[in-house]
Amino acid sequence: MLKSQERTNGQRRAAAGQGTRERGIDRVVQLLAALHRHGRPVRIGELCALVEAPRSSTYEIVRTLVDAGLLETSPDSSVFFGKTLYFYGMDYLREHDLVSRGRDEVDRLARETGETCQFCMLTRGQYTVVHMRAGVRPFRISSEVGTRIPAPWTASGRLLYSDFGDDEIRALLKPGDLDMPNGQRLGVDEFVASVRQAREEGFCITSGLVDAYTHCLAAPIRDHNHGTVATICFVVPIDTPAQRIAQLRDTLVASGHALSVNPPSSATPARKTARADRADN
Amino acid sequence: MLKSQERTNGQRRAAAGQGTRERGIDRVVQLLAALHRHGRPVRIGELCALVEAPRSSTYEIVRTLVDAGLLETSPDSSVFFGKTLYFYGMDYLREHDLVSRGRDEVDRLARETGETCQFCMLTRGQYTVVHMRAGVRPFRISSEVGTRIPAPWTASGRLLYSDFGDDEIRALLKPGDLDMPNGQRLGVDEFVASVRQAREEGFCITSGLVDAYTHCLAAPIRDHNHGTVATICFVVPIDTPAQRIAQLRDTLVASGHALSVNPPSSATPARKTARADRADN
DNA sequence: TCGTTGTGTCCGATATACTGGACAGCAATC
DNA sequence: GATTGCTGTCCAGTATATCGGACACAACGA
Structure with missing residues (x-):
């Protein structure tokens, strides 16, 4: 199966080091990673530099993500992770x-x-x-x-x-x-x-x-x-x-x-408890 | 400023109710929201139905997000929020x-x-x-x-x-x-x-x-x-x-x-403390 | 006053991402 | 062994998202 010959444009770009066109979804991933690395709110201008993305694209993407609550804008118009991402993180923890x-x-x-x-x-x-x-x-x-x-x-x-x-x-x-x-x-x-x-x-x-x-x-x-x-x-x-x-x-x-999970011990499977959570309403 | 006349295609689609082409980034946002609403890992097939997205697109997007660690695949090949999202949530909390x-x-x-x-x-x-x-x-x-x-x-x-x-x-x-x-x-x-x-x-x-x-x-x-x-x-x-x-x-x-934040009391502004965090290293 | 720097919007052109549909594999059911 | 249902991949075509660059505005300092 020769399926890994030409990865979604982003990979190619990364390999070539050339600044070609990029998928919005890849930009999102990179943008979030950059925010995480940076660790603090960033001005959009700075963000463009961090992800090496064109300004117009970055503005558009940030706007979309802010609208979705994934990012939030600070009073000084810098952006960082938003409450929605926090909720998703809590979902991860719960699961x-x-x-x-x-x-x-x-x-x-x-x-x-x-x-x-x-x-x-x-x-x-x-x-x-x-x-x-x-x-x-x-x-x-x-x-x-x-x-x-x-x-x-x-x-x-x-x-x-x-x-x-x-x-x-x-x-x-x-x-x-x-x-x-x-x-x-x-x-x-x-x-x-x-x-x-x-x-x-x-x-x-x-x-x-x-x-x-x-x-x-x-x-x-x-x-x-x-x-x-x-x-x-x-x-x-x-x-x-x-x-x-x-x-x-x-x-x-x-x-x-x-x-550690104690080994199944051949008894009743009962692997996952908490499954019938939403059964009440 | 008449800037809200034609929103990123997604809005238009939502208004028209028609299943036209959609941006990948919008799909991502919807997909994450759907996972949150669902609250538990979902099989990809089910996910397609939840977000009303074509299967081919959904597979592609999920793969990208899994690669990025934003989603994780369960042993039964259903997907849910991944550790990376958890980290982003912690970043939100820290800030x-x-x-x-x-x-x-x-x-x-x-x-x-x-x-x-x-x-x-x-x-x-x-x-x-x-x-x-x-x-x-x-x-x-x-x-x-x-x-x-x-x-x-x-x-x-x-x-x-x-x-x-x-x-x-x-x-x-x-x-x-x-x-x-x-x-x-x-x-x-x-x-x-x-x-x-x-x-x-x-x-x-x-x-x-x-x-x-x-x-x-x-x-x-x-x-x-x-x-x-x-x-x-x-x-x-x-x-x-x-x-x-x-x-x-x-x-x-x-x-x-x-x-609550105790009012600035007209003294030194000092509105935001914790700003010189990274000054130490 | 004038340059400089940074923010934010807008727009046309084109490279391409998204889509629909075909296809294959697998398991369960009939 | 035929049928059904689900998973996952692949592909060509075209609707369009992305990009570069222009523009306006504000703050700032020389």
Whole structure:
């Protein structure tokens, strides 16, 4: 099936680097992504530059999205995500109770231990922090929620990749992913080995990877097929005593296990509860 | 300025009721709205019917959105909102701390009083429940978060409309908005009068409106211009004693006041704080 | 006063995105 | 094994969405 020869014009443009005509829908996707990267309201002029789109098109698209409530206009006429997108996000949460429970657990662990805690998943094969709660320590926030981070930089990434085969892992890695923030470069085989080790041990600890002053401890959250669908992790200072690290690790593993779906156990399927919600009215 | 004569084809189509060609971007907007209304993952075939879009277009659009992470495909190949939309929703929350604080306050009030509590705002002139926390009583949930409800049905709606002039209010009302769920029809003037009264009193209580067995108590949340930007409200059983209602009302008014921006007080403008966020790195 | 910069609208031309319909595969039902 | 219904892909034609560029306006500073 040779279906991937000429992708929807956008791909072609990206490959050629030329500024040709683009689909409105692609523009929308890029525009939203740009807003997310930027992280704050943007003037439309600036937005044109961010997405490299012509002004007339951008104005038109923004108007449409604002009308739909997907974007909102600030008093100074800059735009950002709107309430409608927030509602859609809540819909996502409602449908995925693993994420909801993960968020609650992260909040609880951060509160009870005082450490920075995160809930992580793969988004289209890429490691992302889904939820984070800062600890009591005034920490340098390494990353915002929802931004992609190369999996090799993190303990969670190793666990999340552990379901894939060696070749799949290699395919998932993007250029530069193995270049650590601290400057040194990780070998592919070395990374794959650490992924395998994480799988074996049922947890993962990295030290000084994303920055030199932190450990990263992570435990897997598994679905009914024993696949790693998410992780829960702590980010702690490098000088944390070994005993406390072991203790935190055990806490994480326990939480990860609690969040995991207990295997079907051959009993009644009853996989999804909450299904008869709207039955009342 | 006669700029609203021929809207982007979608409008025209809607007016004509004819199934002509449609912009991809409009299809996206409609598709997302349909998913939200539906509230659960949908098979693509069903989705085509929901948005009345041709199958080929729908497949193409869904594929694009899935690739972008805005939608996700369930194992049974139905689609629903994806993690990316969730991230965008979190971005919205981060940028609007009023909403964040409102959510927290709603959770607190619901926990402390045991009553069902809501945080409401206008979305493009339409009343919407932004956040809700059910009380201890097993209540019939009147509405899902993020769905539009006619303002005249609610106490919050009256407060949220109280900044508008009489004509503006009439313009905002859509046909059927004045037809109460209990069957009786409210007069426009009657509604406007109740809006004015709500403004005067600084709170609003309706009884048996959205359904015959509840009171609705609401208090305004105001911005620095004294405009009502949101409301916080309780939904309580009709047989709640008057004394407790008064007490709950006072609680709400206090919460509403706490959530409101205290007026600029003629001192240094400093209208928007949190603007120098990214100054640190 | 005059240039500069940024915002927002409008319009004609054309590259192309959207559509309808055909087609194939699969599963369940008759 | 024929029928029905659903999923998913592919393709050519044409209605039209996108783009570039012009225009008006306001704010600002030299």
